Amino acid sequence: FAKILSEERKRRLTGFA
Secondary structure (H helix, E strand, C coil), X not given: XXXXXXXXXXXXXXXXX
């Protein structure tokens, strides 16, 4: 499930950018 966490973090980073 680490992959899901990594994807979620990337999405959040993209939204913040």
